[in-house]
Amino acid sequence: MEYYRNDFTIFSQNRGISMLLEFRMKNYKSFKDECNFSMQVAPKQKGLDYSILSKRVGKKYHKALSTAVIYGPNASGKTNIIGAMDTFKQIILRGHIRNTEQTDSPNIAANVLELIPNNANQSPQPVTFSMTFIDQDHLFEYSIALDLGRFSQRNYKRRIIEETLNINSTNIFTRSETLEIGDLTAIDSYLLPAYKQNIRGAVALAQNSLHAEELFLCNGFKTMFSTSLISAIMGWVNNHFTVIYKSDTMQLTRIFSNQKKHSVFIEKTLNEAAALFGVNSNVLGYVLDGQNDEAQLCSMFRDGNKQIAIPVELFESHGTIRFINLFPLILRTLAQGGVLVVDELDAALHPSAVMNIITLFHNDELNVHRAQLIFNTHNPIFLNANLFRRDEIKFVERDDNTHTSNHYSLSDFGTSGTTGVRQTDDYLKNYFVERYGAIKDIDLTPIIKDFMARSHKRDEW
Numbered sequence: 001m002e003y004y005r006n007d008f009t010i011f012s013q014n015r016g017i018s019m020l021l022e023f024r025m026k027n028y029k030s031f032k033d034e035c036n037f038s039m040q041v042a043p044k045q046k047g048l049d050y051s052i053l054s055k056r057v058g059k060k061y062h063k064a065l066s067t068a069v070i071y072g073p074n075a076s077g078k079t080n081i082i083g084a085m086d087t088f089k090q091i092i093l094r095g096h097i098r099n100t101e102q103t104d105s106p107n108i109a110a111n112v113l114e115l116i117p118n119n120a121n122q123s124p125q126p127v128t129f130s131m132t133f134i135d136q137d138h139l140f141e142y143s144i145a146l147d148l149g150r151f152s153q154r155n156y157k158r159r160i161i162e163e164t165l166n167i168n169s170t171n172i173f174t175r176s177e178t179l180e181i182g183d184l185t186a187i188d189s190y191l192l193p194a195y196k197q198n199i200r201g202a203v204a205l206a207q208n209s210l211h212a213e214e215l216f217l218c219n220g221f222k223t224m225f226s227t228s229l230i231s232a233i234m235g236w237v238n239n240h241f242t243v244i245y246k247s248d249t250m251q252l253t254r255i256f257s258n259q260k261k262h263s264v265f266i267e268k269t270l271n272e273a274a275a276l277f278g279v280n281s282n283v284l285g286y287v288l289d290g291q292n293d294e295a296q297l298c299s300m301f302r303d304g305n306k307q308i309a310i311p312v313e314l315f316e317s318h319g320t321i322r323f324i325n326l327f328p329l330i331l332r333t334l335a336q337g338g339v340l341v342v343d344e345l346d347a348a349l350h351p352s353a354v355m356n357i358i359t360l361f362h363n364d365e366l367n368v369h370r371a372q373l374i375f376n377t378h379n380p381i382f383l384n385a386n387l388f389r390r391d392e393i394k395f396v397e398r399d400d401n402t403h404t405s406n407h408y409s410l411s412d413f414g415t416s417g418t419t420g421v422r423q424t425d426d427y428l429k430n431y432f433v434e435r436y437g438a439i440k441d442i443d444l445t446p447i448i449k450d451f452m453a454r455s456h457k458r459d460e461w
Contacts, residue, residue, distance in 0.1 A: 017053070018135040019064040022040060022131070028084045029080045030398060030403065042409065042412075046423065051066050053066055062139070064370075066367065067392055068394055071383070078396045081396065083110070087116065088131065089241055090107075092218065097160065098213055117149065129146075130144075147161050163217065165221070181203050192226060217230060241339050242339065243341040246343050264298075265285060279320060340374070344376060345357070383431055385423050385424070390410040410427070
């Protein structure tokens with residue numbers, strides 16, 4: 001068995017600072033009304049300036065938050081926000097709104113799109129997605145509106161109702177019933193030579209080649225106007241917008257170029273981090289059998305002159321395995337920049353470990369690429385004015401009558417009056433006395449009493 005000691009290969013691309021400013025969606029599952037998940041700095045919020053990222057585009061400075069945490073009771077819709085981000089990402093990368101046969105994703109709605117529309121709608125209502133982000137010194141705003149039919153309506157003739165791309169606040173194209181090409185001088189250096197030679201012909205061809213189920217961004221505009229620009233946008237979406245939906249099911253795999261039989265790759269940084277979790281009686285290694293491209297992560301033990309490899313699932317704790325799977329993503333995001341969105345980041349992890357991860361993104365000396373972290377949680381320990389700004393604390397609650405979700409930030413309460421939230425307030429205490437909403441009083445006692453009473457009567461029978 002051959003051993004190779006190396007470290008994570010991080011292909012750092014000189015993309016400059018990238019930031020997510022805003023994500024919007026409407027009619028996605030429990031969110032019937034528009035949900036605006038903003039990473040922009042709210043007005044009149046002071047303190048914890050290390051959480052603020054700043055980037056100049058043209059003459060304007062844009063400020064964004066480095067982290068955001070989402071709170072809410074079970075079934076409120078927290079995961080739906082993250083699921084919507086993942087769905088929008090997958091639609092962009094596929095370039096169409098047809099279903100796919102992918103079965104390994106826990107976010108089924110991203111592949112079976114008839115599961116997206118709010119199930120309370122009696123008639124088809126548009127599903128909308130929109131994202132505003134900065135990358136490569138450009139401000140991108142891309143949005144789509146989709147007619148997917150009603151919830152669970154199969155064989156519906158889907159169509160893209162509207163599609164818009166703005167760059168640096170200049171409209172590049174708008175698609176609705178017709179296609180309108182905007183001012184392309186803002187992206188002149190990215191345009192294909194063939195387009196410049198035949199502007200009218202390219203526009204006419206684009207207008208006549210629209211497909212109802214295909215994104216113009218990834219198809220017509222990419223091939224006829226600017227391959228490099230759209231490749232850059234899709235590169236950001238694919239590599240710098242990492243969304244982990246239901247992270248409890250995530251299992252990171254590694255592919256190594258060296259495919260020698262019985263090879264073991266031991267990564268220094270991973271083992272140093274794992275040692276902090278108590279993994280110090282053995283080392284972790286990626287084992288290759290020479291037949292499969294994907295390596296299996298194992299706990300490596302020495303037995304005399306022999307090395308024994310045991311799959312981590314059979315030896316390490318659930319929390320340790322979760323951290324091992326998440327750590328490379330955290331490392332890559334900090335090393336390259338971008339956004340890491342994780343559903344229940346803290347599940348099976350100790351709060352002190354999660355707090356340390358948060359502070360890494362708040363550390364200006366380490367987070368030099370202005371990476372961002374977004375996650376949801378049930379742990380109230382993070383409701384701390386010394387850890388998060390008010391605009392970084394997000395809430396989701398679900399109406400018991402309409403069964404629809406509503407999203408808002410702690411900063412939306414303002415700072416004055418009886419409902420105002422001040423930086424000196426005890427956020428955790430106020431949350432549990434229901435000052436901020438997004439919490440439910442769960443009392444199972446009546447249900448258990450009724451069950452026990454009925455069980456007692458059955459025993460008498």
